[in-house]
Structures are given as C-alpha cells and as structure tokens.
Amino acid sequence: MLQLSSAPVRPSLLMPSLAAVVAIAIFVTDTVTPLDIAIAVLYVAVVLLAMDFAGRKGILFVAGGCAALTVLSYAITHEHDPASGPFLRCLISLVAIAITGALAARHQGTIESLREHASLLDLTHDTIFVRNQDDVITYWNRAATELYGWRPEQAIGRKAAELLNTEFPAPFDDIMSELKRTGRWEGELVHTARDGRRLVVASRWALQRDGRGRPGAILETNNDISDRRQVEDGLLRAQRELAHVARVATLGELTASIAHEVNQPLAAVVTNGEAGLRWLGRPVPDVGQARASVENMIKNGQRASEVVRRLRALSRKSDPSYAPVSLADVVNDVALLIGRELQGHRTTLGVSAAEGLPLVQGDRVQLQQVVMNLLMNGMQAMDGVSARPHRLVVEIARSAEEPQSIVLTVSDAGPGIDPASLGRLFEAFFTTRQDGMGMGLSISRSIVEAHGGRIWATNRPEGGARFHVSLPIAEERIA
Numbered sequence: 102m103l104q105l106s107s108a109p110v111r112p113s114l115l116m117p118s119l120a121a122v123v124a125i126a127i128f129v130t131d132t133v134t135p136l137d138i139a140i141a142v143l144y145v146a147v148v149l150l151a152m153d154f155a156g157r158k159g160i161l162f163v164a165g166g167c168a169a170l171t172v173l174s175y176a177i178t179h180e181h182d183p184a185s186g187p188f189l190r191c192l193i194s195l196v197a198i199a200i201t202g203a204l205a206a207r208h209q210g211t212i213e214s215l216r217e218h219a220s221l222l223d224l225t226h227d228t229i230f231v232r233n234q235d236d237v238i239t240y241w242n243r244a245a246t247e248l249y250g251w252r253p254e255q256a257i258g259r260k261a262a263e264l265l266n267t268e269f270p271a272p273f274d275d276i277m278s279e280l281k282r283t284g285r286w287e288g289e290l291v292h293t294a295r296d297g298r299r300l301v302v303a304s305r306w307a308l309q310r311d312g313r314g315r316p317g318a319i320l321e322t323n324n325d326i327s328d329r330r331q332v333e334d335g336l337l338r339a340q341r342e343l344a345h346v347a348r349v350a351t352l353g354e355l356t357a358s359i360a361h362e363v364n365q366p367l368a369a370v371v372t373n374g375e376a377g378l379r380w381l382g383r384p385v386p387d388v389g390q391a392r393a394s395v396e397n398m399i400k401n402g403q404r405a406s407e408v409v410r411r412l413r414a415l416s417r418k419s420d421p422s423y424a425p426v427s428l429a430d431v432v433n434d435v436a437l438l439i440g441r442e443l444q445g446h447r448t449t450l451g452v453s454a455a456e457g458l459p460l461v462q463g464d465r466v467q468l469q470q471v472v473m474n475l476l477m478n479g480m481q482a483m484d485g486v487s488a489r490p491h492r493l494v495v496e497i498a499r500s501a502e503e504p505q506s507i508v509l510t511v512s513d514a515g516p517g518i519d520p521a522s523l524g525r526l527f528e529a530f531f532t533t534r535q536d537g538m539g540m541g542l543s544i545s546r547s548i549v550e551a552h553g554g555r556i557w558a559t560n561r562p563e564g565g566a567r568f569h570v571s572l573p574i575a576e577e578r579i580a
C-alpha cells in the first residue's frame with residue numbers, strides 16, 4: 102500500500118547506484134555485443150528504478166539520459182541507414198524509453214502532489230491520523246507527534262488503541278458500527294501519551310469508502326481538551342460543594358421543625374408503650390389491645406427512622422448518582438421533612454400528580470433540594486399575605502410543549518414576582534429578602550440544567566408566583 106508519510110525521505114545511494122550500474126551494463130552490452138535484438142529497450146528498467154529516488158523532473162532527466170545512451174551506442178556501432186534493422190530497433194527502444202519516462206513522470210507528479218497535500222496536514226494544530234479497518238495507523242501528522250510523543254515511523258504500523266491505550270466512552274464495536282452506519286463519529290476519548298500523561302481529547306472520526314462503498318480508511322482528528330476538562334471538573338466540584346453547603350444551611354433553618362418531625366413519633370412510641378403495659382398489667386391482660394399498641398409503636402418508630410434516613414441523605418456529601426426517579430416520591434420526601442415548618446407558617450400543601458407518569462432520570466437528593474428550595478420560597482413569599490389562604494400547590498404532569506419531559510410546577514398565593522426581577526431571579530446572590538442569600542434559585546437552576554432540564558418562573562393571573570421545572574423522561578416506565 103502506498104503510504105503518504107509527510108516525513109522527509111532520507112536519501113539513500115543504493116538505488117541511484119544500482120540504476121547507474123544497470124545503465125552502464127546495458128550501454129556496454131548494446132555497444133560491444135553484436136546481438137540483433139533491441140537491448141536498449143531494457144533502459145526502461147533504469148527509468149523505473151529512478152522512480153524510487155528521483156522526482157518528476159529527475160525521471161525525465163534519467164529517461165533523456167537513457168535515450169542519449171541509446172543514440173550514442175547506435176552512432177558508435179552502426180552506419181546511419183533509416184531502412185536498416187538496427188535503426189528500427191534503436192527507434193523502438195527510444196519510443197519505449199519515452200513512453201515509460203512520460204508515464205513514470207506523470208505518476209511521480211501525482212505522488213508529489215499528494216505528498217504536498219499530506220504535508221499541509223502538518224500545519225494544523227489538530228492531531229490527525231489515519232487508521233485502516235484493522236485499527237492500524239497508516240498516517241500520523243506532526244501535531245500527533247507533538248501531542249503523543251511518538252514519531253511517524255514509531256506510530257505507523259501500530260494499532261492505534263494499543264499505542265495510545267485508548268479509553269472509549271462506549272464499547273469499541275458499538276462505535277465502529279455507528280461509524281459504518283453514518284460515516285462519522287464524535288466523542289471524548291482518553292489517551293495515554295508516550296511519557297505516560299493522560300490526555301482527554303475531543304475526537305472526530307470520518308470513514309472513507311471505496312468505489313463500491315466498502316469501508317476503508319478512518320481519518321481521526323483529536324483536540325486536546327485536558328486543561329479545559331480540568332477547569333470544568335473543578336467548576337463542577339465547586340458547584341456541588343456549594344449546593345451541599347446550601348442544602349445543609351437549609352436543613353439548619355429547619356432544625357426546629359425537623360426535631361419536631363422526629364420527636365412526635367418518638368413521643369407516640371412512648372405513649373403506646375405505656376398503654377401497652379397498662380393493657381398487659383390488667384388482672385386479665387388484654388392481649389388484643391396490647392398488640393395494637395405495639396403495632397402503633399412500630400409504625401411510629403418507622404416514621405421517625407424514615408425522617409432521619411431522608412435527613413441523612415440530604416446532608417450527606419456524595420457524588421450525584423443518576424437513576425430513574427419518580428418526581429411524586431421526591432415531593433413526598435421533602436414534604437415529610439418540611440411539614441412542620443409549613444404548619445408553622447400556616448401554609449397548606451397540596452400535591453397532585455397525573456396518573457401513570459413516567460420517571461425522570463435524576464439524582465434524588467439534588468431534585469429534593471430543588472423542590473425544597475421552591476417550597477420554602479413559596480412559603481416565605483406568602484408570609485406577609487393576610488388577604489388569602491397560604492396555599493402551596495405542586496402539580497406534576499407531562500409537558501404539553503415537550504412530550505419527552507415532565508413538568509413540576511409550584512404555585513403560591515404570595516405577592517408574585519416583580520416583573521423587573523423576573524430576568525434576574527436565577528442569578529447568584531440575587532435576593533430581595535433581608536436575611537436571604539440569593540443562592541437557592543441559582544443552585545436549583547444549575548441542578549436542573551445538569552439534568553438536561555429547564556427552570557423558569559411566571560406570575561399567576563390570579564396572584565402569586567409559579568415556578569416550573571421541566572425534566573427529561575428517563576424511560577417509558579410507569580411510576
């Protein structure tokens with residue numbers, strides 16, 4: 102296979118010397134031996150040998166030299182007679198040399214221009230290499246050498262995935278079948294350079310097909326995004342830590358009502374325990390009543406431990422884990438924790454979820470944080486309202502505009518949002534509350550957007566604000 106390496110070709114004297122020896126041997130044989138055959142035709146071999154070391158002009162020069170030697174040999178050994186056999190043989194040889202020279206020069210010209218095009222690929226900062234269907238590298242540009250540390254002669258002929266220790270985002274066979282289906286593939290890969298550095302690259306593959314549509318070479322272009330990825334990862338970590346701090350701060354605000362949520366079932370456990378003892382302490386123990394008391398104790402104990410479990414999940418600092426989750430369950434989790442707080446603010450909470458809603462793909466704790474922020478905001482917004490009941494309504498339904506999303510809305514009966522603030526609500530540190538931090542909605546937005554969703558606010562015509570969170574459906578499964 103022709104390999105178009107743009108690397109400089111090292112001149113070797115072997116082939117020019119061989120061509121010279123062959124040319125001299127033909128000249129001597131043609132001049133000295135009285136054979137009646139067109140020996141000079143063999144000069145075409147010299148022209149073909151020249152293809153290995155000479156350029157287009159060089160080949161024409163060698164062909165011209167061979168023609169001159171043919172004529173010289175004829176001039177030395179024969180009288181000029183246009184009708185004679187030797188003259189015709191000389192003519193045939195000259196024609197053969199001329200045709201071979203012209204074809205070889207044209208072929209060499211094509212190769213030279215291809216090599217020139219290939220060398221253009223050395224000018225780009227992008228890493229470019231070509232692999233065949235067996236993943237073997239056939240071309241390797243200068244940027245690839247600079248990034249990975251392997252020179253073309255070290256890389257060409259090696260399997261790309263082995264040489265670069267590639268980590269793929271999906272099984273290699275799946276990527277190859279997508280490439281064969283669409284002719285393209287894009288994604289992020291992790292490569293290991295020669296010196297052991299791990300590199301994150303944005304990779305684009307394009308598949309070349311032959312005349313019959315069969316897959317051939319694969320052109321792979323890679324951009325090193327390791328630095329960008331590091332900054333992004335740092336930003337994401339900082340965002341997560343901030344979200345965690347805000348979550349813990351919110352839980353701090355709720356300490357009194359959460360303590361109540363735990364205390365209430367514990368007090369019920371004690372009361373039921375005492376009642377149970379009394380039923381058993383009767384002259385004729387009432388086992389049925391005692392049993393009912395114990396069952397109540399178990400139920401209340403479970404409720405207390407459920408509150409603690411949710412509390413621990415919310416305060417724990419852990420990486421997000423995305424899984425199909427029911428938004429109705431998320432709302433119930435939060436309602437259990439803030440029920441007492443809502444009561445304290447004379448707020449009632451109504452939750453309505455459409456039947457058979459699909460699940461969304463998300464991190465349960467993060468989504469709880471979003472819902473908690475929205476409910477607390479609505480509750481606080483209604484604090485100064487005395488004209489109408491403090492009612493918070495959560496509705497969960499399939500989105501009318503985006504069929505592949507579920508929308509959760511939280512409506513309150515507060516003063517609504519000042520139209521001048523509508524555009525800034527989700528900015529960090531935007532707050533109109535005296536003791537507010539202005540981080541709740543900004544954190545909620547980053548969480549929702551990291552889930553591939555959207556969050557926005559509107560004012561209700563009948564008064565109050567409505568916050569909408571739209572999240573993509575995980576899969577068509579009934580919640």
Ligand code: ADP
Binds near residue numbers: 516518536542
């Ligand atoms: P904070 O609650 O600390 O102020 P947020 O980011 O949660 O921070 O909210 C930012 C601002 O958005 C609030 O100060 C308030 O002006 C406005 N806001 C949020 N929710 C509501 C709501 N339900 N009704 C009216 N205004 C709201």
